[in-house]
Amino acid sequence: MSEDFRYELVASDPDTGARAGVLHTPHGAIETPVFMPVGTQATVKTLDQHDLEEARAQIILANAYHLYLRPGHQLIDRMGGLHSFMHWRGPILTDSGGFQVFSLGELNKISEEGVRFQSHLDGSYHLFTPESVMEIEHALGADIIMAFDECTPYPCERDYAAASMQMTLRWAERCLGRHRELSAERTHRPPQALFGIVQGSIYPDLRQYCAEALIDMDLPGYAIGGLAVGEPRKAMFEVVRGTAPLLPAQKPRYLMGVGLPHDLVEAVAAGIDMFDCVVPTRNARNGTAFTRTGRLRLKNARHAEDPSPLEAGCDCKTCTHYSRAYLRHLFQTNELLGLHLATFHNVFFFQQLMRDMRAAIIEGRFATWQAEFSALYRD
Amino acid sequence: MSEDFRYELVASDPDTGARAGVLHTPHGAIETPVFMPVGTQATVKTLDQHDLEEARAQIILANAYHLYLRPGHQLIDRMGGLHSFMHWRGPILTDSGGFQVFSLGELNKISEEGVRFQSHLDGSYHLFTPESVMEIEHALGADIIMAFDECTPYPCERDYAAASMQMTLRWAERCLGRHRELSAERTHRPPQALFGIVQGSIYPDLRQYCAEALIDMDLPGYAIGGLAVGEPRKAMFEVVRGTAPLLPAQKPRYLMGVGLPHDLVEAVAAGIDMFDCVVPTRNARNGTAFTRTGRLRLKNARHAEDPSPLEAGCDCKTCTHYSRAYLRHLFQTNELLGLHLATFHNVFFFQQLMRDMRAAIIEGRFATWQAEFSALYRD
Numbered sequence A, B: 001m002s003e004d005f006r007y008e009l010v011a012s013d014p015d016t017g018a019r020a021g022v023l024h025t026p027h028g029a030i031e032t033p034v035f036m037p038v039g040t041q042a043t044v045k046t047l048d049q050h051d052l053e054e055a056r057a058q059i060i061l062a063n064a065y066h067l068y069l070r071p072g073h074q075l076i077d078r079m080g081g082l083h084s085f086m087h088w089r090g091p092i093l094t095d096s097g098g099f100q101v102f103s104l105g106e107l108n109k110i111s112e113e114g115v116r117f118q119s120h121l122d123g124s125y126h127l128f129t130p131e132s133v134m135e136i137e138h139a140l141g142a143d144i145i146m147a148f149d150e151c152t153p154y155p156c157e158r159d160y161a162a163a164s165m166q167m168t169l170r171w172a173e174r175c176l177g178r179h180r181e182l183s184a185e186r187t188h189r190p191p192q193a194l195f196g197i198v199q200g201s202i203y204p205d206l207r208q209y210c211a212e213a214l215i216d217m218d219l220p221g222y223a224i225g226g227l228a229v230g231e232p233r234k235a236m237f238e239v240v241r242g243t244a245p246l247l248p249a250q251k252p253r254y255l256m257g258v259g260l261p262h263d264l265v266e267a268v269a270a271g272i273d274m275f276d277c278v279v280p281t282r283n284a285r286n287g288t289a290f291t292r293t294g295r296l297r298l299k300n301a302r303h304a305e306d307p308s309p310l311e312a313g314c315d316c317k318t319c320t321h322y323s324r325a326y327l328r329h330l331f332q333t334n335e336l337l338g339l340h341l342a343t344f345h346n347v348f349f350f351q352q353l354m355r356d357m358r359a360a361i362i363e364g365r366f367a368t369w370q371a372e373f374s375a376l377y378r379d
Helices: A049-054 A064-069 A073-078 A082-086 A098-103 A130-140 A158-185 A204-216 A233-246 A261-269 A279-285 A317-321 A324-332 A336-362 A366-376 B049-054 B064-069 B073-078 B082-086 B098-103 B130-140 B158-185 B204-216 B233-246 B261-269 B279-285 B317-321 B324-332 B336-362 B366-376
Strands: A007-012 A019-025 A028-032 A034-037 A060-063 A092-095 A108-110 A115-118 A125-128 A144-146 A193-198 A222-224 A253-255 A274-277 A288-291 A294-297 B007-012 B019-025 B028-032 B034-037 B060-063 B092-095 B108-110 B115-118 B125-128 B144-146 B193-198 B222-224 B253-255 B274-277 B288-291 B294-297
Touching: A007 A336, A019 A336, A028 A034, A028 A336, A034 A060, A034 A279, A034 A336, A049 A336, A049 B317, A060 A064, A064 A073, A064 A092, A064 A098, A064 A125, A064 A130, A073 A130, A082 A092, A082 B324, A092 A098, A092 A130, A098 A115, A125 A130, A130 A144, A130 A158, A158 A193, A158 A204, A193 A204, A204 A222, A204 A233, A222 A233, A233 A261, A261 A336, A261 A366, A279 A288, A279 A336, A288 A336, A317 A336, A317 B049, A324 A336, A324 B082, A336 A366, A336 B336, B007 B336, B019 B336, B028 B034, B028 B336, B034 B060, B034 B336, B049 B336, B060 B064, B064 B073, B064 B092, B064 B098, B064 B125, B064 B130, B073 B130, B082 B092, B092 B098, B092 B130, B098 B115, B125 B130, B130 B144, B130 B158, B158 B193, B158 B204, B193 B204, B204 B222, B204 B233, B222 B233, B233 B261, B261 B336, B261 B366, B279 B288, B279 B336, B288 B336, B317 B336, B324 B336, B336 B366
Parallel strands: A034 A274, A060 A092, A092 A144, A144 A193, A193 A222, A222 A253, A253 A274, B034 B274, B060 B092, B092 B144, B144 B193, B193 B222, B222 B253, B253 B274
Antiparallel strands: A007 A019, A019 A028, A108 A115, A115 A125, A288 A294, B007 B019, B019 B028, B108 B115, B115 B125, B288 B294
């Protein structure tokens, strides 16, 4: 791993698999464990980039699939890359579209070459290959780029999962090859780190095989993919707990598409360092705020005259300035400001949750912290 | 006029009717001429109260009609009034609902008593009287409250306009009576100033009659109402230019529901001090930004790769940080952040426009400034 993407292990919890670290990138250092707010279309919905800094986001995620379709990755490249285009100074990670071509593509046809899919916007036909996805992600210029993989659905037959995982490995090799070429060509831009994605559905031996093969490629970071796609929570955590320890201790581990606060806590305990999910932002727009005790429905009539903040003691601007009564009014009247204030709180809450976990890990009291969190939080 | 609402005339332009002043209120001083962003439902759409301060808004407008329906003026009263409810520290003006019961009420029945109307939300029946509107506006607690009037449509027969104006005057007396009672009762809240509204459609003698009768009531400020309701621009300015000079020089003059940038400039030249309009905010949400040269359609394809800001030299956060290309992308993809950034710019632009006019008036060069503005601005 180059110095640009050095992962520094700061502390390991004595009682769990939890770790605290620092991931260095060309756009700054990220303290882990970290939650990445999702900015699908080069915007974390309702938040401007100052808001993201104020909410203490360290790194955000954008989607290659969406940006390829609109406004086009080449346009973003001509505008100086994603950082410049969206005016975000911190690190960015781009998802490869592996998840989106399956979940959003109206029809898709998978072959060894890649995936032919129809745009969810206008039905137009497109082909993503490991090579073309690398070209897209290089044009976007995120600090961390994800390999193009097949994200298998749940449930998934063992034979299909095995064959798919093998193809994902071949695709990873093709991604790495094209990534190296592009990195050598595009020296006018900061270097980018290619992360591999462990697939294998819920089958432990397939996960192990995939992890080991990816580790042999010596990539700067590894993700666990293909989870949070409908499987029971127990099954998801069996995979997480089984896979995380297989991954190198000196590299970051990223659990894709997870999750709710209690999922984050449990996954950190299993040794995960990085997360992304639309949970805080999408829930906010649906009128749901997160607190230490669980979810709070903003439209609930019991908030109508409640002068208290969403969460007592929360330092976010929403809780510092606005009452539950005002927020409920904004949601009852479909006012856009409600979406913004709830989003800000939720993003801030997730960042605070991660900071709290990190502090507990560093101070060697994560197990106690986790027990206290679990006693309070009701999903 | 009490000390709480003292209007201080700072400068009068030698060549036009333009004036610069300071209007003192219990929540701070307002430098005039001033444009009040519209916060119909206790929120200036997409802006939080910090944004409003950053956009340099001095006073905002809220609507008694909307807040009476949702969340209810009594609820807001119990929450400590509108300032506390929406966490806005500066001055607020509430419109009386005179305009809304006509424009939004599905059916309305006008009588000497008041207006029976149906809610635009659920069709429920309601009665607004001059007395009940004062009760609503006192419960909301804005610094400046508007009398309940009949806002006549355009065109309007002279006989109807005359009779309506006479009723508006009788309603103003009833408003003043109830306002005095409520002010004496509600000493736990800062004092409020009741402004009268001059009606009389496009008939100069009716406007003069109404203005003189209201002046006899010695109210702390006067509005010109019943304009921007569909009449030709020329007719509107004949009324403005005819009516403004009739109003006392030592009191603020407010032109309701106006307007576009060139309207503001022309009305300031006619001696108007205060304005409100949904133009900057609603246009922003429709993808239209205001600049010194006119309106700019954000979705226009020519902005697709334009790295320049909405307006070169504009100090607003949108222009400081984001390109036309990024803003166009946000509008093309229906991203909420686009609505916010365009709204911020437009509100800032209107505030800057008013500050520029004020500086020109104080420096005795308003006519020159106006000529330069008009040479550049194309509506």
